[in-house]
Amino acid sequence: MSIAAQPIDETGNERTPAERRWWLRSLLALIVLVPAALAVMSYEDIRELLRNRDFFAKDVAWGNKARFGGSDWQLTDLRAALGRADIPPEVVPVLVDLTVTVGETDLQSLWLSCRIMLIDGTGRRWLPTAAVSFRQTDDAMTCNSAIFSGAKGGDVLKIRETFLVPKDATATIRPAVGVASERPGFLLFQRPQN
Amino acid sequence: MIQRIANIAVLLLAALLCYGMQTTKPHYADLTAPIPVYGKIGETIQARTFDIAVDKVVFARTLKFDRFGQKKLLTTGGIWAIVTARLDARDRSAMVAAATWQGPDGLNYRASERTSLAAGALPVALDPGVAGRTRLVFEILPSQAADALLLVSGKLAGPLDSEARVALGAVALQADGVPEGTIETYELSDAF
Numbered sequence: 001m002s003i004a005a006q007p008i009d010e011t012g013n014e015r016t017p018a019e020r021r022w023w024l025r026s027l028l029a030l031i032v033l034v035p036a037a038l039a040v041m042s043y044e045d046i047r048e049l050l051r052n053r054d055f056f057a058k059d060v061a062w063g064n065k066a067r068f069g070g071s072d073w074q075l076t077d078l079r080a081a082l083g084r085a086d087i088p089p090e091v092v093p094v095l096v097d098l099t100v101t102v103g104e105t106d107l108q109s110l111w112l113s114c115r116i117m118l119i120d121g122t123g124r125r126w127l128p129t130a131a132v133s134f135r136q137t138d139d140a141m142t143c144n145s146a147i148f149s150g151a152k153g154g155d156v157l158k159i160r161e162t163f164l165v166p167k168d169a170t171a172t173i174r175p176a177v178g179v180a181s182e183r184p185g186f187l188l189f190q191r192p193q194n
Numbered sequence: 195m196i197q198r199i200a201n202i203a204v205l206l207l208a209a210l211l212c213y214g215m216q217t218t219k220p221h222y223a224d225l226t227a228p229i230p231v232y233g234k235i236g237e238t239i240q241a242r243t244f245d246i247a248v249d250k251v252v253f254a255r256t257l258k259f260d261r262f263g264q265k266k267l268l269t270t271g272g273i274w275a276i277v278t279a280r281l282d283a284r285d286r287s288a289m290v291a292a293a294t295w296q297g298p299d300g301l302n303y304r305a306s307e308r309t310s311l312a313a314g315a316l317p318v319a320l321d322p323g324v325a326g327r328t329r330l331v332f333e334i335l336p337s338q339a340a341d342a343l344l345l346v347s348g349k350l351a352g353p354l355d356s357e358a359r360v361a362l363g364a365v366a367l368q369a370d371g372v373p374e375g376t377i378e379t380y381e382l383s384d385a386f
Contacts, residue, residue, distance in 0.1 A: 088325075123285060125322070126286070164324050168323065
């Protein structure tokens with residue numbers, strides 16, 4: 001065999017067939033190892049990203065209960081609160097009432113970063129507002145106050161959130177609930193059918 | 195022999211290259227700095243989570259301000275710059291939390307904490323389709339009034355998030371150094 005046809009390493013020696021075989025194996029292993037290393041390194045970041053996003057909607061029909069974050073969630077009311085003089089006419093305050101039957105009681109971890117939203121037909125999302133508030137009954141709470149209410153298994157919680165929504169969106173808005181323990185999945189309630 | 199000299203040369207070159215990369219490496223805070231979106235006063239600027247359009251800038255020597263039913267007159271060694279702007283959320287509810295007045299000499303003034311209880315002060319919560327407004331109050335040196343840049347962002351520290359940068363334009367100065375049209379007292383009323 002001529003020298004020109006044989007690959008030569010940096011010390012000037014010819015490669016043996018065994019060395020060439022290992023060289024080829026190493027090269028092939030890199031094709032697997034480099035993507036695998038990237039996947040392992042970014043796994044935690046991707047998981048963290050998904051834990052903060054409400055991606056996959058789980059539809060809940062009107063009147064039904066859905067198991068979510070260890071408890072049973074049901075939409076009881078979605079309505080506009082009209083007749084407020086301090087709010088411009090093109091904006092509508094919307095009240096969302098949810099009834100939750102507590103199952104697993106560790107709400108401080110199961111309901112962590114609880115987010116109640118309104119989602120309209122074009123995908124716009126509203127979070128609860130602090131700009132308007134309405135008189136409430138004593139037992140109504142927000143999702144975050146419910147976490148620290150010390151609720152026991154079987155307790156029924158009334159959760160109410162207030163939103164500010166433009167008039168054009170009120171025809172298609174649907175309430176949605178997301179909690180950290182269930183993300184990236186979230187509950188998307190059907191509108192009241194009456 | 196030549197081989198050995200060549201090896202040493204390659205080693206030195208590599209060391210030099212590494213040193214060069216080390217000294218020119220951008221700071222982590224610069225690598226993850228906010229991403230600027232530029233615009234002018236009057237234009238609508240689209241940041242990642244909100245739109246902003248600056249309506250006007252007013253300069254005043256003192257501020258009148260109703261705090262807990264008590265009239266306060268806020269004086270300053272410099273001047274007050276009051277910026278009113280329209281804000282809109284994009285496709286989801288958003289916050290606007292930070293504003294900075296950047297003067298022509300690169301001096302940065304955060305929105306004044308002395309007026310943080312007035313209507314329209316940051317932070318402002320925005321909802322999609324619901325028009326929002328803000329009134330930003332800065333306490334600045336008169337020399338920093340002209341050709342200033344207003345920096346507005348959603349968070350106090352927003353790495354890799356967009357930051358609106360609004361050019362506030364030229365301002366003529368009077369003989370005493372304050373901007374032309376500076377009013378004596380600006381009232382921070384609830385409607386603005």
